[in-house]
Amino acid sequence: KIDGMMPKDAGVQKDLYLFVNGKEYNLRPMQDFQPDQTLLTWLRSVGLTGTKLGCGEGGCGACTVSSSHYDSISQKVVHRAVNACITPVCAMEGCHVVTVEGIGNSRIGLHPVQKRLSDKHGSQCGFCTPGFVMSMYSLLRNNPTPNEHEVEHSIDGNLCRCTGYRPILEAFKTFCPAEPHTDTNKSNGCCNGAAQVPYNASAEMEFPLQLLPAKYVARDLQLQGSRCTWYRPTALSSLLALKAQFPTAKIVVGNSELEIERKFRSSNWEVLVCTTHVPEMNELRNAVNGVHIGSAVTLSRIYDHLSQLVSTKEAHSTYNFKAMLQQLRWFAGTPIRNVAAIGGNICNASPISDLNPVLMAARAVFTLVKVDGTTREISARDYFKERMYRQTHLGPDELLLSVFVPETKPLEFSQGYKVSRRRDDDIAIVTAGLRVRLEQKPEGLVVVDCGFAYGGMAASSVNARKTEEFLIGKTLSHELIRQALEVLPDDLPLADNAPGGMIEFRKTLSASFLFKFGIFVLQQVSPAAVDPAEQSAATPYSRPVSSGLQHYTETG
Structure with missing residues (x-):
């Protein structure tokens, strides 16, 4: 029997539990957040304004943050770059969210990604910079020694409208120890050409112990707000029960389409059901x-x-x-x-x-x-x-x-x-x-x-x-x-x-x-x-690693 929204004996969790930059949060619906709220708007509401709003539809990457969770299949912590502008804050339950403020700043010291981007002059207006930084940070957390193709692939969702991509790529490719670019390490007086210290993954912020299997077990979620209610069933039977009661409920996983409909087409749904935890x-x-x-x-x-x-x-x-x-x-x-x-x-x-x-x-x-x-x-x-x-x-x-x-x-x-x-x-x-x-x-x-x-x-x-x-x-x-x-x-x-x-x-x-x-x-x-004459028609598209040059004249 379904009473209200979920079975009474299902052990339903009615608050949102997550970590942000190492800090623990227990959020209450309607008081601390709305279930249809994006991660971006919530982060900025608590003062973490380094994450920017650009396109609002997951296309420019200015809002990129890193989301980490324990993956029971691979039995390891997985780090993902995600677009905070379309990611529901509810989807971060049981996750550790890291923003650009959480990895370093000028007061406590820059993170290696931030430092190398600065050294290589990869930031001009700076609006896209936090997103680029967090995309590269997420890659390094999963793979401390990426190759150049992996670096370029990791920032394919980030756009820059000022510098072009040459200095950004030059900065990030310094994390590729097997493929050094001697031209990017030359110093002609105006650019920092000092040898880079190898990236040390062990110096990164640790994944919260409270989110590891020994202390955290995902439960069915019911987060009721003033505009909609968010559910996250953890069993197929629970999902089917919700579908039976709410046949028009919207199914959510990445929210990449629904958020666009909500934001730009004024669509609203009273019931959202997230299937990320249905085995x-x-x-x-x-x-x-x-x-x-x-x-x-x-x-x-x-x-x-x-x-x-x-x-x-x-x-x-x-x-x-x-x-x-x-x-x-x-x-x-x-x-x-x-x-x-x-x-x-x-x-x-x-x-x-x-x-x-x-x-x-x-x-x-x-x-x-x-x-x-x-x-x-x-x-x-x-x-x-x-x-x-x-x-x-x-x-x-x-x-x-x-x-x-x-x-x-x-x-x-x-x-x-x-x-x-x-x-x-x-x-x-x-x-x-x-x-x-x-x-x-x-x-x-x-x-x-x-x-x-x-x-x-x-x-x-x-x-x-x-x-x-x-x-x-x-x-x-x-x-x-x-x-x-x-x-x-x-x-x-x-x-x-x-x-x-x-x-x-x-x-x-x-x-x-x-x-x-x-x-x-x-x-x-x-x-x-x-x-x-027609053989090239069958040749698949392949893009080599990008390269670029900047010519300048020393003055003074």
Whole structure:
């Protein structure tokens, strides 16, 4: 029986327990905070104004802080850079939040990240500086000796509008001991070129003992405010009970979409249910023929797990995983990926989703759970109501439980594609997931199965069904690719006044993705069949480590 909001005997916690910069807080709803309040507004209300409000939607990184928690799976403390402007303060229950004030200042001494950024003149107006500092701090807490690619990757969610990125990167790359940049350590009189003291991770603030398993056990949360009530169930049964009582409750994990709707579209919800502590929704489990991903698993965890699978499994079995990695690499910025879950991306059903077309093409399977505990499976390609904006076949009494992504078979290939105005931290113009399975027959390599799905070409992610049907049973060749390009426009019609504009450009992009994929597949199975002039079409995008120079004249 549910009495009020949660079962009486559930041991429900009704206050918010967290640490900030080593200080313990027990916060009471309505008195100390509101459940729909962001971490940023709460931090600034208690005087921690080093964390800045920039875009307010997780796009610029000025609000970045570090959130640490004990991970029971890896059995270690995990440090994450998060966007405080969209992170609910309630989501920090059981966490240690560290802001720029907590790591150092001019009175007590600067943290090495702050000091090196200052020495390298990486701050001009200073508004973005706290966010950059905390992104780098979070990286160092997890990995004290990062390489240069990891440094650049860690700040892909931070924007600077003054200095450019050269001095910032020069400062942060001094933490890469294996890859010294002698040019950045030269002193010509105006820049500090002294040798850097190696970073000492043991000097950092310790994770609070009160948040380790010996003293802290996560409990169901019920935080009732004047505008809404926040729940955090710790069991699937509790989650389903809440869903039964509040069928219109909003499910929250990273809050990256909901906060934008609340802040910029004046949306409000009386009931918010956080699924970050439901075990079944946070599971990453390898199967014989694929991988099961819980709907609340964050994109960063998925990226790390799939990267490990790609490096350890036979290459032919990992093409679907590689296609997902291709999309995840350029998905928003690191602070977003650290909190956003795959389930949110699926259930929001954005027509320009990065991941959904890949899942559709890969023949991924979604497991849905009803409030009575029964489950059903639905193919990703059939989950979205085609050409209907943000509409799915998820029932009002159902939740997305997990996602199964199958391995690829021999002679099966899969790729993910995305074009946006910039590579990092930007929304897509057109995305695609393309997959084909071939079989050797007397007449050659014949297409026996394929999946082509696109985002940005309709009011939903769509399957290119006519193109798929056209290819089935035909022998792979350059001419077949050309013929398929003539069929594709029938699958992806765009009216001249379609939302988003750039009609001809989007049509061209969709065709170019199919062409690139065709050339890629030909290169894998018959390299001699590819015209040398077209070989570069199959070359994946790869960005080298950034470098830059500043020329100046000494005076005085």
